Amino acid sequence: MKKIICLALSLCLMFLAAGCNFLIKNDGSDRLDYPVTVGNIVFDSAPTGVVVLSENLADVIIACGYEGKLSGRSDACSQKGIERLPSVGTPDSPDMEKLREISPELIITDAIFEDSVKEKITALGAEIMVVKPAYNKNELSTLYSNLASVLGGGYSGKMKAMDTIDSIEGELDSMKNEVSGEEVISTACYIYEMNGDQCRVVYGSCYASDLFEYAHLTNIASDDEDGYIGTDVLLRGNPDTIFCDSGIAEKIYSNNDLRSLSAVSGGRVFTVPEKYIMLQGKTCLTAVDFMIAKTHEGYTPKQEWPEEFEVEEEKPVFVAPFEPKEGIFYTIGETYSPIKDIEQRLIDLGYMEGEADETYTEETAVAVSAFQELNGLNVTGIADYETQSVLLSEDAVPMS
DSSP states (O other): OOOHHHHHHHHHHHHHHHHHHHHOOTSOSSSSSSEEEETTTSSSSSSSSEEEOOOOHHHHHHHOGGGGGGEEETTOOOOOTTTTSSSSSSSSSSSSHHHHOOOSSSSEEEEOOOOHHHHHHHHHOOOEEEEEOOOOHHHHHHHEEEEEEHHOOHHHHHHHHHHHHHHHHHHHHHHHHHHOOSSSSSSEEEEEEETTEEEEEEOOTSSSHHHHHTOOOOEEETSSSSSEEEEHHHHHHOOSSSEOOHHHHHHHHHHHHGGHHHHHHHHEEEEHHHHHHHHHHEEEEEEEEEHHHHHHTOOOOSSOOOOTTSSSOOOOOOOOOOOOOOTOOTTTBBOHHHHHHHHHHHTTTTOOSSOOOOOOOOHHHHHHHHHHHHHHHHOOOBHHHHHHHTTTTTTOOOOO
């Protein structure tokens, strides 16, 4: 009887050992990479014929080093490394014939398809995996983990995701550490769109807003809750530097209401295409590198910026509010409408603070005297014809 029991125990131990050998991988992990479940989709093995339609998700896949798993892309995904993959058309409504040629097992997107599109994709035998952009760092970890788990395995993929996030944050921290010793933190903002007196901006606690922290800047819209601010809020925040999407700098410089902004009067409005702010792979490193370089003296850029960045400072086009006339001058105690324009110009050039009005005060005279001295004019404190002519010209020397 004892021999039978011993034999049974030996067999059990053999089965357990075999089971352990099956579960233990070469890297020592005690988990299997597959099957993997993400949402309501189960992957028994690494999917083949993967098509990515979202530029953001493509950026993350490339950051994790899984671009080799891709068989196709949408027109929106043109990053280096996948630009030669066959395109299947637009992200929202891919070309079914082109998809049929690729015969994908999985389509990765951040869009919600119409039912008719879903049905056609399902008829091709492909699964649809929807992964929305991350709003904050916690969601970013989930986004990376989900994508990497499907493409690289439940264990190996997640480890790769964690390593990639750590690597990106390490690079961002390294850039920030070069300038974080500066006591004064400059203010800035990013404007996506500008329509009339409304601006759509990077705001609140969204992930894009974290880029300002890495650049050692204060985002003036960090307390905003919906991403839209009026030009009145922009004026109150008075950012030292403005970053914006393509075509927005021209709108800013041509807006007379914004000419008193420090960023505008100082020519510190820079174009950074939206994707460099919004994409959540390694693309953001380029944006932060550029933001730091444009706001911190002595910083050495780590990357070559793309041609689509406007790296040269834009200079505001100044339009004189009125034409000075010989024999017309302004001095202390007088109240006339042109005085407001004179004071505003002195404010824009850094000679005065506060708000302009129509009364010529002692403060105005002091500012005029300082302007006259720096611009090689007779120092009288009186806004005479010659002073007005220089002040209201492009040649006016600002206060250093």
